[in-house]
Amino acid sequence: MYVEEASPVTAPAPAARFHHGEPETALRRGPLSAITRCLSGAVYTVPGFADRVITELLRDRHRAISPAVDYDVEPVLRHAFRARRLWLTQHAAVCAILLLAFVIAPGPALGLVCFGLLLTGAARWIGGWRPKAWQLVLAGLVALPLLYGLAGSLLYGPGGAPTGYPATPAEYPATDQGGTRSPYLMTLLIGVAVLIVTIAVRHTILRALTVELSPGHADRGAVVPSPRVEDRIARLSLAQRGNILLHSGDNPFLGAGGVLRAWSMAMELKPDGDGDRPVAVDPVELNRYVKRRLAALRAGDLREAEQMSGLTLRDQIVSAGVGGEGWPLVDTGALVPYSHATPAAMESVIRHPQASVRHFLRATVGANVTPVHSADGRMLIPGEHHSIAVSTFTHIAVEGGMLYVETVSTVLGPLGRRYRRIDGYPAGGAVGGRAVLESLRDVGENLALAPFRMAVTLYRMAVLARAMRRAETEVTEEDLGDFGARFDLRQATSAARPVTYLQRLDAEKYTKLIERRISEAVIGYLRDAGIDTSEYERRMNVYNNSSVFINGDNYGAAAAGAESQAVRHDGDGAKKGADD
Structure with a gap:
């Protein structure tokens, strides 16, 4: 949907020039966007993604965050903490069951673990094959007797058997003389206990994917117990809606994807007629x-099918993230970057193009998001929410009696396929049977890898805690701190460029539509101000019509574009030209 944020030149200016945002205006109670749903679901379905989200966004509270367009960081973070807590609970419970089993019945426990390792290794070796429930049962019937022999040999020597058990599995009674259960029954009990734990966790996850994150719902995730983490999430929730981007490194358009094309133009602000004195223009x-003319692309007087769906306009200040003591873009008390500029501060930045910060008008549109309806109002094709996002950054400066216009168009590819697995779970569907089937499919992997995965999760939590402490120390010790953002959740989970040919065509289409509207807006404003726009129009004509396609052999001079020339030299030194 179209989002028109408060104009930086019309809203009343508060006393502070830069701030962290207003909490009461930052809350979003509406349904989660499609991108937010997909990323929130991915923390449950993509291994290691929840830990990555938590680490990248919470490791250093002194770093800025890139402005988010069409997604919300807060629900993704909250679901990431919940997913990590669920996985850690499952791994810890399975490890506790295995530890108890090794104490009571080491042979069956070892045999079951060996079976899980064998099944996991085979699945990885085949290339991601995940066994079905009946395949798991059949493999268990074939492999368990062999694995019992292996377990007995490892624990009691060749030909040995556990104390109190007969020498061969065929002679095992239901219980031995001491009342100890047979190894087969013990194996069954261990497996059932592990299966119950995995089914409970899987049922909770499936409910989150099919109910809490279903289309139209507004679930924002559970509260995190840690007050420090809650404070950081609250800051991120405010900052992602800000209009200041402090970037780390050389990419000032973090979160917008790769640069598709860029152009710039400088012209004299001379009157349209006699006189050479520059005409004053308020930037x-x-x-x-220009912003109003771009907003007209989504105007209500257009037919709904003709409106540019998903258009978002945002005034944005861009600056490098490295700064020292007293830097006005950083809160010196908390040593946290400001994310919001007041309208008065935005005006000042626009009027001072020589400053170290730069103003851009950002226009972002997501391609292929409009559903197709029939004449009677029925939906024929739903809106596509996994496509590209095209952004155009426009910088307009008046300096030295001249006008400078610069546009940089970027494109962000669609979300990666593995981050869209939530679409494979029907909204509101029955989750009980699916939880059992998925747990049966993954029981071998969950059983065999539980200790390893729990160790990895605990290690990552320790590394994150150490990194957070180190960040607190470094920011106070360094004379020049790097407060710039270096990670964007949407860009990190998306393709670097359009994937399909139609997506490439969409990127070109929306880039040209927005750039054309910007140029027409600038020309129209200058004409109304009595400024000669012939130079601007000539430059734009060359830029928009500079493509040349020659089919077949060319034996003569060729020229294209306004005032272009081509010269062919003959062998005797004579010249023959072609003018356009």
């Missing part, structure tokens, strides 16, 4: 006019 008013 703030010019930016405001």
Whole structure:
């Protein structure tokens, strides 16, 4: 949907020039966007993704966050903490069951673990094959007797058997003389206990995917017990809606994808007619006019099918993230970057193009998001929410009696396929049977790898805690701190460029539509101000019509574009030209 944020030149300016945002205006109670749903679901379905989200976003509270477009960081983070807690609970419970089993019946426990390792290794070796429930049962009937022999040999020597058991499995009674259960029955009990734990965790996860994160719901995730983490999440929730981007490194458009194309133009602000004295132009008013003309692409007087769906406009300040003591873009008390600029501060940045910070008008549109309806109102094709996002950053500056216009168009590819697995879970469907089937399919892997996965999770938690403490120390010791953002959740989970040919065509289409509207807006404003726009129009004509396609052999001079020339030299030194 179209989002028109408060204009930086019309809203009343508070006393502070930069701030962290207003909590009461930052809350979002509406349904989660499709991108937010997919990323929130991915923390449950993509191994290690929950830990990565938590680590990248919470490791250093002194770093800025890139402005989020069409997704919300807060629900993803909360679901990431919940997913990690669920997985850790499952791994710990399975490890406790195995530890108790090794104490009571080491042979069956070892045999079951060996079976899980064998099944997991075979699945990985085949290339991601996941066994079905009946395949798991059949493999168990064949492999368990062999694995018992292996377990007995490892524990009691060749030909040995556990104390109190007969020498061969065929002679095992239901119980021995001491009342100890047979190894087969013990194996069954261990397996059932592990299966119950995995079914309970899987049922909770499936409910989150099919109910809490179903389309139209507004679930924002559970509260995190740690007050420090809750404070960091609250800051991120405010900062992601800000209009300041402090970037780390050389990419000032973090979160917008790769650069598709860029162009710039400089022209004299001379009057349309006699006179050479430059005409005064207010860059703030010019930016405001361009923004209104872009907003007209989604105007209500257009037919719904013709409106540019998903268009978002945002005034944005961009600056490098390295700064020292007293830097106005950083809260010196908390040593946390500011994320919001007041309208007055935004105006000042626009009017001072020589400063170390730069203003951009960002126009972002997601391609292929409009559903197709029939004449009677029935939906024929649902809106596609996994496509590309095209952004155009426009910088307009008035300096030295000249106008400078610069646009940089970027494109962000669709979400990776593995981050869209939530679409494979029907909303509101029955989860009990599916939880049992998926647990049966993964029981071998969950049983064999539980100790390893629990150790990895605990290690990552310890590393994160150490990194957070180190960040607190480094920011106070360094003279020049790097407060810039270096990670964007949407960009890190998306393709670097369009995947299909139609997506490439969409990127070109929306880039040209937005750039054309920007150029027409600038020309229209300058004409109304009595400024000669012939130079601007000539440059834009060359830029928009500079493509040349020659089919077959060419034996003569060729020229394209306004005022272009081509010269062919003959062997005797004579010249023959072609002018366009």
